Amino acid sequence: MKKQNIKLSNLNNDDGCCGCSSTHTAPNSENKSRIKAYIPAIISFVMLVTGIALDYFEVSFFQDWLRLAWYSIAYIPVGFPVIKEGWNAIKRGDFFTEFFLMTIATVGAFAIGHYEEGVAVMLFYAVGELFQNSAVQKARGNIKALLDVRPNEALVYRGKKYSSVAPEEVTIGEKIQVRVGEKIPLDGILLSNKASVNTAAITGESKPSSLQQGDEVYAGSINLDGVIEIETTKAFNDSSIAKILHLVQNATSRKSKTELFIRKFARVYTPIVVFLAISVTLLPYFLVDDYVFQDWLYRALIFLVISCPCALVVSIPLGYFGGLGAASRNGILFKGASFLDAITKINTVVMDKTGTVTKGVFQIKEIKSYNSSESEMMQYLLAMEAQSTHPIAKALLEYKTESKKFEATDVKEIAGKGLKGIVNNKMVLVGNKALMTTNTIDAAVETETIVETIVMIAIDGKFSGYVTISDELKEDAHQAIKQIRDIGISNIIMLSGDKPSITEKIGRELKLQKAIGGLLPEDKLNEVEALKRIPGTKVAFIGDGINDAPVIAVSDVGIAMGGLGSDVAIETADVIIQTDQPSKIARAIKIGRSTRKIVWQNIALAFGVKLIVLILGAGGIATMWEAVFADVGVTFLAILNAIRLQRMQWS
Structure with a gap:
């Protein structure tokens, strides 16, 4: 969902996405930027309060043109951005926006001499926008910036040496080298005898893959064990990781973006209010005998002041702000109010x-031993696995035993099957079923139905047991x-x-x-x-x-x-x-539902009160005091309702 925000100083748009880049400004710069965003509202507030105080004490010099000038200057910091956005919207053919309504309502207040009302209404609107922006910026500040997952370089064999070049510059058929812990930059065929790679970035596979010479390797995988060499089979733009990034880009562009309620509301509410105000001014000419244009214009302007959607434009963003804050305190970050x-x-x-x-971490799930105790069997197994750097071996070595540790000698790795060696002068095999079959050792029948990764052990030609490894819930x-x-x-x-x-x-x-x-x-x-x-x-x-x-x-x-x-x-x-x-x-989901419930309660409250006072205003019964209640009073009640979100508890 996309909501068009006014720009108050450095106020950023809430477009429903993070908007972070890989380069971030220093914290001091960010703090200064946030403070700068509030300066226009602070200036207007100080001038408004000062003006109201001068009016209250009936200071003699604060009259006529000086009073108008004072409130006009107070209005400009918060009013000019709104007027500008309204004008830009009109140039795009979008006349009836909340910016347009805010403009005519507040200018109308100035036209009938209620300058302080015009400033106050626009100030409330600006503060509401700042609350909304503050919530989103707080969430953004806690979200990690996007890092480019593409490998930055490839070590390609050229001119009888390996040179570092950009992956995009490597052609099909060239030989590249990948060191331990580095990302494989392009898809290719393994030239080295063996490799252990983490393919979680591509397949989500929880177990690292053991590869043999001639096997396919994928860009974005991480080399876990030893320096390896690869012959490239695809250009970078056709590699597995590039395709994933392409999918992300296309999927993001297909994600539907609807607008927040206030935008939809303004498009219906604003033209209705404007045409009703015009009707209040002109229709009585045909209906009453003592029609006085100035009197009905006055009623129409009061009608516009009452109709200003301040309670909505403040309480709705504040409601979402409460939801965003409540979620953040619960360790949940929403990237924008739209997602609530x-x-x-x-x-x-x-x-x-x-x-x-x-x-996503390997753990020993079950240990089953035959012909010996569990502790003794594990000592043989651990002695063998201590000679391996495979990730599964590392998980097995987490097993704690108080017995004296055995030592393994003459350990050999059998490609794709496991290990063979001598422990306590006994021939020990540790690996998968293929290793047992090759050595004509019958594994226990129950191993046929085990779905987890299984490590079998045979001692002196007899099947001695197995250990299952799994990823814990x-x-x-x-x-x-x-x-x-x-x-x-x-x-x-x-x-x-x-x-x-x-x-x-x-x-x-x-x-x-x-x-x-x-x-x-x-x-x-x-x-x-x-x-x-x-x-x-x-x-x-x-x-x-x-x-x-x-x-x-x-x-x-x-x-x-x-x-x-x-x-x-x-x-x-x-x-x-x-x-x-x-x-x-x-x-x-609960926080989102509670937020939406409170926002709609505020909408109902604002509409209900305003409808009553609008009718009274059109009939000439409502004064500016009722207008203030319909605007400021309802706003205050809506704010109190919105901040309830900050106090709610979610189990």
């Missing part, structure tokens, strides 16, 4: 698995699903790049409607777009990886895990959960 509205319409929740409902995963159902959303789906068997198992454990694994980013995108084509379906997608960014962008509300989530996912999302707790999803 959008999240209330969600009826389908789709989520990633790894890093969203699971921790987050502590609040079950609670999160229950809370989402409790607020009336039953359609909960999981989409993951991880193994289908693991994804389906997690889906059953959480009792989800559907769980689909083995998906690439474009597959996830297709699944969500298919859901969105179902009439009445509004989808929220929750993810954390680069591979989730396209789906986050195209969903009606994109939610990212902000603690360990990728920068692209965080930047693309509409809502950020800072604590990485999936239980905050339901809380975000």
Whole structure:
């Protein structure tokens, strides 16, 4: 949703997106910019209060042209930006905006001599806009800036040496080198004997991939173990990571952007009020005998002052400000007030698995031993794994044993299968089922049905047991699903790049409607777009990886895990959960619903009171005191209602 804001000093537009860039100003500069934005309103406020005091004490020199000049100067800092926006809108063919109504209402107040009313009304409007902007800027300040996930350089073999060049300059068929911890810059074929890479950015796969010579490698993956060499097979613009970034860009452009209520309201309300005011001025000429133009013009101008939507333009942004603040205190960042509205319409929740409902960290799940105690079997296994740098080995080495540690010798790695070595003068095999089969060792039948990653061990030619490794569910995963159902959303789906068997198992454990694994980013995108084509379906997608960014962008509300989530996912999302707790999803929806409820209460209050006073004003009964109540009084009541959001508690 996009709301056009007036520019008060350095006030930025709230376009419903973060608007952050990779370069940020220093904190002192940002603080100065924020203070500068409030200067026009402060000047107008000081001059208004001073003018009202001079009027109250009937100071002799504060009369006629001096009084008009004083209030006119007070009006300009907050009024000129609104008049300018109204004029620009008229030039674009958009006559009936809130800027136009604010202008004619306040100028009308000046025309009938109520200068202080004109300044006060415009000041309230300006302060409301500043509140709105302050809320969004606060949220933006807590959101990580977008970092370019594309590799910055590629070490390409040219002229009998490796030279650093931009990935875009590397051609197909060239040889590149990737060091430990670096991102692979282009898609290609592995030339080195082996490699261990983290492909989470591309597939969302929770387990690092072990590759052999000749296997495909993808740009954006991270090299985990040793320097490797790759022969490029695609230009950078055709690489996997470039396609993901392209998907993000296109999905963002397809995301619907509707306007906040105040824009829709102004387009209907403003022309009605303007034409009614004209009617109040001119129609009595044909209906009454003692028609006096000045008297009816006076009523029409009072009518315009009463009709000024101050309560709405202040309390609506303030209501959203309260919602944004309440969410922020609960570790939830909305990138704009529009998404507080959008999240209330969600009826389908789709989520990633790894890093969203699971921790994304390997843990020992089960240990099963045969022919020996668990402790003894693990000593043999740990002695072997101590010789490996594989991520799974690191997870196994977290196992604590008080017994004396064994030492392994003559350890050899068998490509794609595991390890072979000597421990306590016994031949030990540690690895997968293929390793056991190759050495004619029969694994336990029960291992056939295990879906998690499994590490088997054989000692002296006998199958001795196994250890299963899995990615743990987050502590609040079950609670999160229950809370989402409790607020009336039953359609909960999981989409993951991880193994289908693991994804389906997690889906059953959480009792989800559907769980689909083995998906690439474009597959996830297709699944969500298919859901969105179902009439009445509004989808929220929750993810954390680069591979989730396209789906986050195209969903009606994109939610990212902000603690360990990728920068692209965080930047693309509409809502950020800072604590990485999936239980905050339901809380975000609750806050959005409460905010919307209070905003609509304020709308009803403002309309109800103003309708009554407008009728009285048109009949010549209402004075400027009633106008003040219909404007300032209702605004005050609406503000009190809006700040209730700051005190609410969400379980």
